[in-house]
Amino acid sequence: MKALFLSFFLAIGMVSAKAQEANNVDKITASYISLKDALVGSNATLAKSRSKELLAALSTPVKGLKPAQQKLMTTYLAKLQYDSRHISETTVIDHQREHFASLSKNMYALVSGLKMNSTTLYQQYCPMKKASWLSDAEDVRNPYYGDDMLECGKVTATLKGVK
16 A cells, blocks of 8 residues: 555646646747747837846756757757857847847757747748747747738747647
């Protein structure tokens, strides 16, 4: 009977740990999406704030990664923090969007490699900017041009959410 209870609590602990890992990745992607939405709205002040939230999420370690996932995280973490920091230090929207292009390229590489996102994400591409971004919706809302070219772009990849 004790063995049964011990097994039960170990199983609950493992499920909880796995959920925590996914939540860390989901927190990063949710912060990124919030930043993207601020840029879609051409709100530089909000983008600055959302970028600080993303930087904080990137500073929280993702635990329980397999060696290949840890290597991937190590490869992209400093790059993501660099662009997030630059966006958080200015309210010049063109400068924010410039760093967002680099941020988005690295976010796609990280998220597609980790395969830990719990929601489906869409990589979208703007041919005018020649840059991509991630979205949680299939409908295109362009963060590089905002209202000027809100629907300019197309979906180029889908990252299915894992359960």
